[in-house]
Amino acid sequence: MEQYWEFEDAREFVQSLGFQNVAEFRLWIGGQLKEDLPSFPKGIPQNPHQVYQNEGFISMSDFLGTGTVANYNREFLPYPLAREFVQRLKLKTGAEWNSYCAGDMPWKGKRPDFIPSNPQITYIRKGWSHLGDWLGNGRKSNCGPGSRMWPYEAARRYIQSLGIKRQVDYYAWAQGKNPNLPPRPDYIPSQPQATYEKYDDWIDWGHWLGTGSKANHRKDFVSLSEANEFAVQLGLKNKLEWEAWIRGEFPDLPQKPHYIPSNPDRTYRNDGWLGFVDFLTILLNQKRKKVFYSGKEDLVSLKPRRKYPRRGGSEEKRKAYWAAKKRKRLGE
Numbered sequence: 001m002e003q004y005w006e007f008e009d010a011r012e013f014v015q016s017l018g019f020q021n022v023a024e025f026r027l028w029i030g031g032q033l034k035e036d037l038p039s040f041p042k043g044i045p046q047n048p049h050q051v052y053q054n055e056g057f058i059s060m061s062d063f064l065g066t067g068t069v070a071n072y073n074r075e076f077l078p079y080p081l082a083r084e085f086v087q088r089l090k091l092k093t094g095a096e097w098n099s100y101c102a103g104d105m106p107w108k109g110k111r112p113d114f115i116p117s118n119p120q121i122t123y124i125r126k127g128w129s130h131l132g133d134w135l136g137n138g139r140k141s142n143c144g145p146g147s148r149m150w151p152y153e154a155a156r157r158y159i160q161s162l163g164i165k166r167q168v169d170y171y172a173w174a175q176g177k178n179p180n181l182p183p184r185p186d187y188i189p190s191q192p193q194a195t196y197e198k199y200d201d202w203i204d205w206g207h208w209l210g211t212g213s214k215a216n217h218r219k220d221f222v223s224l225s226e227a228n229e230f231a232v233q234l235g236l237k238n239k240l241e242w243e244a245w246i247r248g249e250f251p252d253l254p255q256k257p258h259y260i261p262s263n264p265d266r267t268y269r270n271d272g273w274l275g276f277v278d279f280l281t282i283l284l285n286q287k288r289k290k291v292f293y294s295g296k297e298d299l300v301s302l303k304p305r306r307k308y309p310r311r312g313g314s315e316e317k318r319k320a321y322w323a324a325k326k327r328k329r330l331g332e
Contacts, residue, residue, distance in 0.1 A: 005043040007055040014044065015065035022060050077114045079127030085115060087136035094131050094152070094201045120151050131201055150187045152201035158188060160210035167205050222259045224268040228284045230260060239276040 004010065017037055019025045029040050045051035048063050057063065076082060089108050091097050099105055101117040116122035119134055128134070130151075150158070162181055164170050173181050174190040189195035196202035206212045221227065234253055236242050245253055246262050261267040264279060278284070 003043070004045050004051055007052045007057065010044050010048065010052070011063050011065075013041075014063060019064045019066070021066060022064065025060075025064060075114065076116050076122055079119075079123045082115055082119065082123075083127075083134055083136070085112075086119075086134060091135050092137055093135075095203050097131070097135060098203065118153060120153050149189055149195060152196045155188050155192070156208055156210075158185075159192075159208060164209055165211055166209070170205075170209065221261050221267055224264075224271045224273065225284050227260055227264060227268070228279055228282075230257075231264075231280050232283055234280070236280045237277075238280065242276060242280060 005013070014025070017028070019028070028037060029046050031040065049057055049060065052063075060066075077085065086097075089100065091100060096105070100108055101111050103110065111117065120128055120131070122128075149155070159170070162173070164173060164181075169178070170192075171190075172178055174184050174188075176183055184190065192208055193202055193205070202208075222230075231242075234245065234250075236245060241250075244250065246256060248255070256262065265273055265276065272284075273279070274284075
């Protein structure tokens, strides 16, 4: 059994390091904090709340000296009063609620301490129904009480505990094709976007999986002409070589920058996309411009002149044709 320091000594030592939150404390334990701090000693437990449970431990904020109060120790308004306050903000979707809690809507003010950022957890069995009831937008959820599906936040935390990082890996797990993970429970949807999006709970796959990544349609890519100029310099010839370069099979070439899409045919399909051969081999800005003709005269001038009347005509028609040509030439 490991011998740990006394609680008071451990707390005094940890507080002397000046951690701002629990996340920094965890990084220090794993040796990932790049500041000039001493290495993690064996006498400090990684889980002080368990080791010092009966020796004076109050909370991690008390142990670290941050003064932060954990959510479960805060005093929030009762659900009806908190809901009334939130509905005055006139937020329409779950994405807007998350933006407000993150401080991205300063014109609506800062979220007060008596309003929880995760009401579905704070008010569970205390009046919570669904996000539409919380925001007052009139929308109902099929993921609340009485539904076999877990609420969005609870389901999201479960998924992130599995360590799935990509959308394609999630679908493979949902279909039972990953033997290294437990099978998908009935209360976790196989199509989370379809399940949660229509009730304003869904944000994106990066939020669902906890990776923070964004879908291509939400990324900022350069224009087609700028991407084409970059692609031509790579010297690739076709779509197969482009996909191989995306997978990193051309070590002599630079890696794909974040502003260049992996699927330019999809990204630029409405911006003048002409195909991979043109995209990879021809500078679009230097291609010869097409000449468009307008007006009947221009179109007629492009037609080849016919020296003789069409085949199949009678002898009389041919004679009449040449007679008319002669009169026209003589100005008659």
